[in-house]
Amino acid sequence: MTTTVLQTVKLTKHYGSLAAVKDLSLEVYEGEIFGFLGPNGAGKTTSINMMCGLLKPDTGQVLVHSKPVGSSDASTRARVGMCPQNIVLWERLTCLEQLQFIGEMYGLRGSEARKRGERLLEELDLAEKRNKQARTLSGGMQRRLNLAMALVHEPEILILDEPEAGLDPQSRVKVREYIRSQARKRTVILTTHNMDEADRVVDRLAIIDHGELLVLDTPESLKQRVGPGDVVEILLAEQEGMESAVQQAVHVIQAITSEVSYDIPSRKLRLHALHVVAHLPAILEALHQNGLTAGEINVRANTLEDVFIQLTGRSLRE
DSSP states (O other): OOOEEEEEEEEEEEETTEEEEEEEEEEEETTOEEEEEOOTTSSHHHHHHHHTTSSOOSEEEEEETTEETTSSOHHHHHTEEEEOSSOOOOTTSBHHHHHHHHHHHTTOOHHHHHHHHHHHHHHTTOGGGTTSBGGGSOHHHHHHHHHHHHHTTOOSEEEEESTTTTOOHHHHHHHHHHHHHHBTTBEEEEEOSOHHHHHHHOSEEEEEETTEEEEEEOHHHHHHHSSSOEEEEEEEOOOTTHHHHHHHHHHHHTTTOSOEEEETTTTEEEEEETTHHHHHHHHHHHHHHTTOOEEEEEEEOOOHHHHHHHHHOSOOOO
16 A cells, blocks of 8 residues: 655745746655656746745645645654755865764754764765865765765655766766665655656656646556657568558558658658557558568667657757
């Protein structure tokens, strides 16, 4: 049985006449990695800032175990840890001092905060930098330190805003593996523009645009029901009068999917369709009935990026 740990109820936020978030209602379950996706300016950061109590909504509520975030109950806010997209550090404090300071802000004793800080530095490959000032760290190290700061009070819910932004491949792998290691220990909510990463890591995801929730489901379910569908390329054997035969076959195949085209120089028939593999027998029969012979067949599965573009469009966002 799934347990809801965080819930937004008709969450709305305006900046002047701009509705950054509109009636956002969703539930996040205990122990899952929940992806929060959307184009630039879609309302992701505004939403998660309200989720962790940094920003007050105009209307609506954020509930953690049915208790409103931002209430007088500080223990409710302490259940949430936040790692922002923009790195926030005190440049002249050492790594360990940063963690001790944050821990004490959350009510930990200094000795306990240092103990937890030492453990987190070890887990995130920063132990050798424990006594180095933050300003001396590389960008990847600073981001890993920011992640440790969000975890030092051992929150039940960890919110990560673009945790891989600006990371080199080695740091990206380290952060990715660490996020996975947190699954089931705590609930993780993350925003990202990396569709492949979201597909690999998250259990469920929400896609929002213009402040509104468009879909919420597992990545696999979304790929099966949203987007242009799987891509199939069929190489046709060369033969006399094949262009006319291809036109007739395409006419038949369009009853299955309108997303079908033929490239004459390469002799490749290309089509998009949801669950296209199930339609392959009918497609091959249409080719056979028109005297065409199929050679090599390549199938590319629908991707999360396909789904994202289908829902939010191709126009660039600032």
